[in-house]
Amino acid sequence: MRRLGRLRDLLAGRMDSALTEALMAQLGAAKEGAWLAMAMLGGEVDRAGATGVGMTWVGQR
Numbered sequence: 523m524r525r526l527g528r529l530r531d532l533l534a535g536r537m538d539s540a541l542t543e544a545l546m547a548q549l550g551a552a553k554e555g556a557w558l559a560m561a562m563l564g565g566e567v568d569r570a571g572a573t574g575v576g577m578t579w580v581g582q583r
Contacts, residue, residue, distance in 0.1 A: 528538065537545075561567040 531538070532541075558567065
């Protein structure tokens with residue numbers, strides 16, 4: 523019954539806080555990925571640095 527209430531709220535345009543937080547986190551990850559892709563295209567970050575824990579900037583080797 524709780525799922526139906528959640529679905530009804532979503533269809534009515536209302537989101538609960540957990541869903542809002544999850545969507546904001548997903549948006550943040552997508553934004554970070556886009557910045558990383560632009561840095562890689564610009565030559566500022568190499569592929570090995572992009573997959574590591576910290577980014578390796580090409581100019582700082």
